[in-house]
Amino acid sequence: MAVKLTLGPVLFNWTPEKWRDFYFKIADEAPVDIVYVGEVVCSKRSPFFADALPEALERLKKAKKEIVISSLAMVMNKREANAMRDLAADRMLTIEVNDVSALPPLKGRSHVIGPYINVYNEETLQYLAQRGARRICLSPELPFSSARILAARGREHKTDIEVQVFGRMPLALSARCYHARAHKLTKDNCRFVCGKDPDGMMLHTLDNQPFLAVNGIQTLSGSYLDLAEKLKEMQAAGIHHFRLAPQDCDMPEIARYYRDILAGRENFEKIKTLLPNIRFSNGYHDGREGHRWVSR
Numbered sequence: 042m043a044v045k046l047t048l049g050p051v052l053f054n055w056t057p058e059k060w061r062d063f064y065f066k067i068a069d070e071a072p073v074d075i076v077y078v079g080e081v082v083c084s085k086r087s088p089f090f091a092d093a094l095p096e097a098l099e100r101l102k103k104a105k106k107e108i109v110i111s112s113l114a115m116v117m118n119k120r121e122a123n124a125m126r127d128l129a130a131d132r133m134l135t136i137e138v139n140d141v142s143a144l145p146p147l148k149g150r151s152h153v154i155g156p157y158i159n160v161y162n163e164e165t166l167q168y169l170a171q172r173g174a175r176r177i178c179l180s181p182e183l184p185f186s187s188a189r190i191l192a193a194r195g196r197e198h199k200t201d202i203e204v205q206v207f208g209r210m211p212l213a214l215s216a217r218c219y220h221a222r223a224h225k226l227t228k229d230n231c232r233f234v235c236g237k238d239p240d241g242m243m244l245h246t247l248d249n250q251p252f253l254a255v256n257g258i259q260t261l262s263g264s265y266l267d268l269a270e271k272l273k274e275m276q277a278a279g280i281h282h283f284r285l286a287p288q289d290c291d292m293p294e295i296a297r298y299y300r301d302i303l304a305g306r307e308n309f310e311k312i313k314t315l316l317p318n319i320r321f322s323n324g325y326h327d328g329r330e331g332h333r334w335v336s337r
Contacts, residue, residue, distance in 0.1 A: 047075040047284045050111040054086050054236040061093035068104035070293035072300040079111035083257045084121050114139035114157040115214045151175045163194040170198035178203035181210040184328040189278040206268035208286025209261040219255040240289035264322035269302050
């Protein structure tokens with residue numbers, strides 16, 4: 042099976058112009074096969090890039106990228122539930138499901154399960170596959186020992202497994218907006234302060250050590266995941282979809298780095314020159330603490 046390099050949805054509150062230009066650059070320069078587009082974290086952000094969305098999708102289509110529309114990861118009110126149903130009703134779209142409320146209207150239709158749906162065992166995978174899931178992106182905290190088992194069961198059901206290999210890891214969601222609270226604002230009157238942190242707002246321990254990152258209602262890892270050194274063993278286990286999470290950096294160059302490694306041109310130290318000020322981690326892959334770096 043051909044290896045697919047995928048680009049997850051933008052999780053941060055970027056300006057409409059930055060958001061649009063990002064996808065234009067991905068279309069023109071990034072060697073990725075599948076691009077996820079859509080608001081996952083906060084429905085209040087969606088109107089900001091709505092006007093730019095058709096242009097971005099058209100540019101990606103012209104570049105022959107496969108497009109998947111990512112849906113909201115936490116549906117909390119009637120407006121969001123209606124928007125989810127409207128999205129699922131469009132049979133021309135391939136949807137990434139990140140909240141279980143999208144599963145009923147998509148039953149029997151081909152769709153993708155995102156990392157916000159916990160798929161931790163074969164029975165869950167089988168249930169989702171029988172309902173139409175053609176690919177499942179696993180939660181980043183799942184160790185490789187589990188991913189390998191799920192990949193084997195996925196082959197039985199013709200359901201592919203996708204694994205995030207780069208970027209901040211999505212860890213948790215809350216009904217409360219951390220960003221607003223940090224600025225002494227309420228969620229309903231947040232003034233969209235999350236836009237001040239295009240790569241997430243870093244949290245530090247009392248000892249001033251970087252710990253986690255906040256993105257609206259979302260908690261992300263403080264470090265960037267980098268599983269470049271693990272690609273070979275994942276391919277050997279039957280995993281062929283590898284996801285890059287967009288960050289506020291040169292993502293086409295990051296995509297070229299991973300494409301080179303997939304092609305056998307290994308230079309694992311290069312990412313440190315591309316992102317010299319970033320702390321990397323890969324501990325979850327080996328069943329260790331997620332913030333750790335486990336060397337070869």
